[in-house]
Amino acid sequence: MTPDFGFEFEAMGTVCQLRLCADSEADASVAARRAIDEVRRLEAKYSRYRADSIVSRINAAAGSGERIAVDAETAGLLGFADTLFEASEGLFDITSGILRRVWDFKAARVPSAEAVAELLPDVGWPLADWDGETLALRRPGMELDFGGFAKEYAADRAAATLREAGIHGGTVNLGGDVSLVGPHPNGVPWRIGIAHPRRAGEVIASIELTHGALATSGDYERAFEVDGRRYCHIIDPRTGWPVTHWQCVSVVGPACLASGALTTLAMLMGEGAHAFLREQGVGFLTIDAHGRLYREMPQTAPAG
Secondary structure, eight states, X not given: OOOEEEEEEEETTEEEEEEEEOSSHHHHXXXXXXXXXXXXHHHHHHOTTOTTSHHHHHHHTTTSOOOEEXXXXXXXXXXXXXXXXXXXXXXXXXXXXXXXXXXXXXXXXXXXXXHHHHHGGGOOGGGEEEOSSEEEEOSTTOOOOGGGTHHHHHHHHHHHHHHHTTOOSEEEEETTEEEEEEOOTTOOOEEEEEEOSSSTTOEEEXXXXXSSEEXXXXXXXXXXXXXXXXXXXXXXXXXXXXXXXXXXXXXXXXXXXHHHHHHHHHHHHGGGHHHHHXXXXXXXXXXXXXXXXXXXXXXXXXXX
């Protein structure tokens, strides 16, 4: 039986793990290095914390009238965001990251309604003038934030890089967002745990996958409670206030990029999430605000 080897690294603000089936540790290490380099490339390219990233360049030009040309990879991601905005009637909006200016989860402080309302005029993908090749943010102070899908895209790219390097069985796990390289050589699936949203370090459920991807969104990564109410980092771009209906949503689909977008939308949709996810034809696991678990999960993800 072909052994599998584990690798751990930090990127995109989280702990990342690779499990790779290979004939030798040396072969696995070479492939792992390529995958890690690909994740770090994307982190540098799309981080809003780096002044030289394409996202920072776009944000720095907000309100100036300057159009920023983007490469084909970035154009693909912006096109993806544009499609999701239209399909979700504005729920998926990559201009909503500016709301973090008033939502300080480290300070655990609830902003005033007035402070939230002041930012809303600068939120709205239609305010980004996107023509498929160049982009200009019309209002000063606007920002793009790829945080809603960059990690999931990186997981898919890392998995593709591993397959190109000759690895056909393995997993890429970037902070709970998982893209499958493929099953064990004998066809045995990988068992992937889903973190308990209220008990740190515990797993609340697990699923077995051979192909595809699993992504999870929840109210526990960055959150605080005040007067018995929980406030999390997933914020409705239309109101500026955090979601409250779900503790977490996990989605199984053919790619991590799509699965991650669906988890975010499901969190934002509240009680309409299950019907929406069924319409997309994906497997899912949800935990509501009362801790009740719902599961409609296929045994394996769609081949891909």
